[in-house]
Amino acid sequence: MISTYPGVVLGIESSCDETSLALLEGTRVRGLHIASQVDMHAKWGGVVPEAAARAHVEALLPGLAECLEQAKLSLAEVRAIAVTNRPGLIGALSVGVSAAKALSFGLAVPLIGIHHLEGHILSPYLTSPDFPFPHLCLIASGGHTELVRVNAPGKQTLLGQTLDDAAGEAFDKCARLLGLGYPGGRAVEECARQGDPRRYRLPRGVPNQPFNFSFSGLKTAVMRTVQTEGDRLNPADLAASLQAAVVDALVTKAVRACEQESLSALTLVGGVAANTPLRETLRREAERAGVVFATPEPIYCTDNAAMIALAGSVRLAGGEVSDFTLDVFPNADLP
Ligand code: KG4
Ligand code: ZN
DSSP states (O other): OOOOOSSEEEEEEOSSSEEEEEEEETTEEEEEEEEEOHHHHHTTTSOOHHHHHHHHHHHHHHHHHHHHHHHTOOGGGEEEEEEEEESSOHHHHHHHHHHHHHHHHHHTOOEEEEEHHHHHHHGGGGTOTTOOSSEEEEEEOSSOEEEEEEEETTEEEEEEEBSSSOHHHHHHHHHHHTTOOSSHHHHHHHHHTTSOTTSSOOOOOOTTSTTOBOOHHHHHHHHHHHHHHGGGOOHHHHHHHHHHHHHHHHHHHHHHHHHHTTOOEEEEESGGGGOHHHHHHHHHHHHHTTOEEEOOOGGGTSSOHHHHHHHHHHHHHTTOOBOTTOOOOSSOOOO
16 A cells, blocks of 8 residues: 555656646546647657757646646645656756746645656556555656566665667657657557568567666667668568567566566556557466556556656655755656
8 A cells, every 4th residue: 555645736747748737636636637749849750858848838837727627626725746856858857846846835835856767666556556565667668668676655676777778769769760750659559550570580688687678689670671671671560570579578577577576566667558569468478477467557657747746645645845956857866
């Protein structure tokens, strides 16, 4: 069980290309607003930091108004504010943190700065509040691929991570090679539905390092296949083969890590967790190994403020609070 802060907690997430606001009571999401900047960044083929920060400035307060309306709550009912302050794009983070400080000051309610990945780690509790501790968490997003031992809410240790590209980054880069646009994960999944995953042989990454991943070889292999196949290339088959390689690497390592750490519970979080074949394969293989499995609904897999509000609620309930000197950091270890 996780202990949460009494009353409504407002979460603010602006670390990358989603402006998100959430109102949480216990583990219940009363309101969630996500304004994605994906269409804007797609024009440039990736996130442009300066443009991201400006879009957060525009979207944040209208998003809060919409979130309050959805939850049928007034601003005066907010009892605490949680905001992502690390890691992320400095300009983007600054918009959220400045807004959070102003709201905390104006409402005279406590403020807490949250590590973005701690939000992802706790995201399964939004839909499975009774999931056990300790457990293993596989984080797979656009910027991270990590295996984390989660001993208790807010108490975790990093076991391993990618040595180069993140899983989502591999999807995004390969999607570009396949002409599927940005962001690539969902596009690859859709394209792969018509494809044969056994058509192209692709590498599976560092087998002799139990907790680490490597996806840069996969990207190179996909690039080489595109070049050598030329007009004969079947994009759906390559998308399916790529997806199978990523899923295989993530599932094999995660299930083995559970065995090595003697953990009988596993969660899957982060944007790549929205991938249906990954969710289904990991659930099946975990259950086969006698490991209970949870992954949040896809809306809570990609960046959202509900998970930030939950992480904040847990830390505030434990007596922590940030002051108005709260800073932003582009890189930060897990707390
Ligand atoms: O967690 P997230 O929203 O942002 C980061 O913190 O990085 O993750 C975004 C990543 C992108 O790389 C995107 O391509 C990937 O998640 N993604 C997917 C899917 N939906 C999003 N990857 C595979 N399959 C999907 N359905
Ligand atoms: Zn994220």
